[in-house]
Amino acid sequence: MDNLQEGVSIQDFVLHVYGFDCANLRLGSWQYSHREDLWKEYISCATEPGRYKPFCGLFEDAYAQLSDHTELPKHCNLKLRPLGSTQVLGDHNYRKPDVVVVGEGVEPCESGDRLLFKEIPLCMEFKKDSKPSQRQLDEVNRLQSGGFKSEPVNALRTKRKLDSGVEEGRKRARVTTQTGDEAQIKGKQLTADEQQLARYALESFSTVGNRRYVTGIFVKDLTLSLWYFDRIGAIKSDDLHFLSEPGLFMLIVAAIYSCDSEHLGYEPLLQHPDRGGWPFSSVKDSTLTLPFYSTSDSPEVKTPVAFDVTDEALHVQYGIVGRGTVVLPVRLSPGARCKGVKASREYVAKFSWPVSSRIKEDESIWKIRNSIEEDWRRYIPDLKLSLTIEDGNKLAFLPREVLKSLNGPPPELRVLRILVLPKYERLRDVKSLTEFKEVFIGLLWVHHIVNFKAKILHRDLSTENLMFNRDKKKHAYGILNDWDLCEDADTKTHTTTARHRTGTLPFMAMELLCEKPPVHRYRHDLESFFWILIWAVFHFELNGEERPSNDLVNSWMHGTWKDMALAKRDFLEGGEELADDLLLKVTPAFQPLIKIWVMPLRAMFMKYHSAWTAHTARKFQKRMNNARLNVVNEVVRRDREYDDDSSDDEDDSSMGGKRDERTVVGDDIEARGGLDDRIENQVTSQPEAEGGGEREDSGKVENQDDDLLDEVPWKEETANDTVTFAKFLEAIGQPTDP
Structure with a gap:
């Protein structure tokens, strides 16, 4: 903490x-x-x-x-x-x-x-x-x-102060x-x-x-x-x-x-029923009252609206600092009125505390629905209303806002945001493998449409965020839910938060599992779809039940960032032993997907991982070459300064000595080059540099590896076309037209 x-x-x-x-x-x-x-x-x-x-x-x-x-x-x-x-x-x-x-x-x-x-x-x-x-x-x-x-x-x-066992003036850890x-x-x-x-x-x-x-x-x-x-x-x-x-x-x-419930920290917007015993041990039968709210066509409706909480929370995020997401099942209270909200339908109220500088989830959802074709809108949550309580609003009561003389690093400010939307079903609750495939493919497609039409990237794909609904004929279709960590997909205008690590651990792309993660890109979300599929084949019984996580996927959630990244790499690179493990751990309902979906996708991501590893090694090699070049050129510069200061009658033996000194430096670099050579060999075999003829020796050592390394271009968005939407569909045998 x-x-x-x-x-x-x-x-x-x-x-x-x-x-x-x-x-x-x-x-x-x-x-x-x-x-x-x-x-x-x-x-x-x-x-x-x-x-x-x-x-x-x-x-x-x-x-x-x-x-x-x-x-x-x-x-x-x-x-x-x-x-x-x-x-x-x-x-x-x-x-x-x-x-x-x-x-x-x-x-x-x-x-x-x-x-x-x-x-x-x-x-x-x-x-x-x-x-x-x-x-x-x-x-x-x-x-x-x-x-x-x-x-x-x-x-x-x-x-007075009593010694608490801490030295005065001790530096803060x-x-x-x-x-x-x-x-x-x-x-x-x-x-x-x-x-x-x-x-x-x-x-x-x-x-x-x-x-x-x-x-x-x-x-x-x-x-x-x-x-x-x-x-x-x-x-x-x-x-x-x-x-x-x-x-x-x-x-x-x-x-x-003498403290009341609000000052003990209980949510003041929830009015608890008058029940015996401790009244705050349950949210069931409470009343959620929103004093004002926003809708897609009205920025502020000042008429209060009330909802009855019909059961215990559907989801409570485990943690202290962070969004602290809580999802409550609700219905419109008797006598309450709200445009677009039906008294007979079940809804959820999602509470969260996002960083105030982030893109607003409600505005993102409404933007997405307005940016894509009508046929695709049903795959996006039908957000009915939202309430954002920010600093300065009385409803945003957080004591820290008025506490004085605080020492320590200033924290990131957060707001309380409440969204009310229809209650959808979880991905694990599909009834058959056919339904799972239809819902999964639909989610893959709408994610792609939103990224390229609305220019918004989800960035937090997980089994909890991939949901589904049923139409009047009981046909299941996907709902891509939870847009609170989304980001503008325009690669030319990455915001500061684009470099914040986002996602749910077992489903995060390997490249993001490091101390300083790169910008989150579309291909990282495609990789999350793959890890979600792997989770499903290991855990979903297709009867509403979900198996406990096994040792294999547990290694994707525990340890250092490096440990988790290596565990996923091992899954991709595993041989026959992994194949046997897959067959043992997969649920019976998902056995047919191993050959037609899992293995082809695994092969695709193996190629991606190899390309990315080679690219990373080339970048490292180039940095090493540049560092080595700087050392050599510094020696050359000092030699020239020495030459300029020499007398005209100095003989050539000194210059010869200096050439020997440059050789010693070069030898030292060669001695350190064993690691460089091993990296080079692991990356790729390099063709000889083009160009012929002798050049006049200027004394400055040129970086002959620069052109060589730059001969392999790198497309950041697709990892040199190894991870694309079309290749993903191809791997699972689907057409590239919707």
């Missing part, structure tokens, strides 16, 4: 994140005191787990004292619960938070002593230093010897964030314990699909810090010495216990 910013005060954090005004504390009118038995138990405990219970006791006791002297709102009936070894289950993993905040009445689920992340609005992580600093030891001794006294709470201020669709940002690296808190936030984001942001508390010995996570990054408050600064400690307690 990167994208960390720090420096926000406890007061600002509580005000802008939890929405609590410190004026409600009635400062100075009453005296707060820590319970001596609890704080002594906390500081004297030898183990970290032993501190969970007394800390929760301090929290609850502070709230009890607050309740006696103030009138605090109580929206969610929250309480702290120390967990110890209790597991908390998410949709993807189980974790073991040290302490959680839960709603009143929330208990472990039926399958053992476990809680569910969807029941937990906030987690805490504890850290006890095994070797506390001398300052920490002095502080503990001071407290244990009676140096801590109850005092009137009349101000909110940080008295630099790490690289890889989010898949964004430029890399450098920031501070979290500690292992801080990463645990981020993992709890990850599960909270990825379980139900109803969170805009998630908060947490990190307790390290005698200090605590407040943490905030959203789709843009993380924010950490100043450290608070919670035993010696009771005013700020009480402020945190009051804010947590």
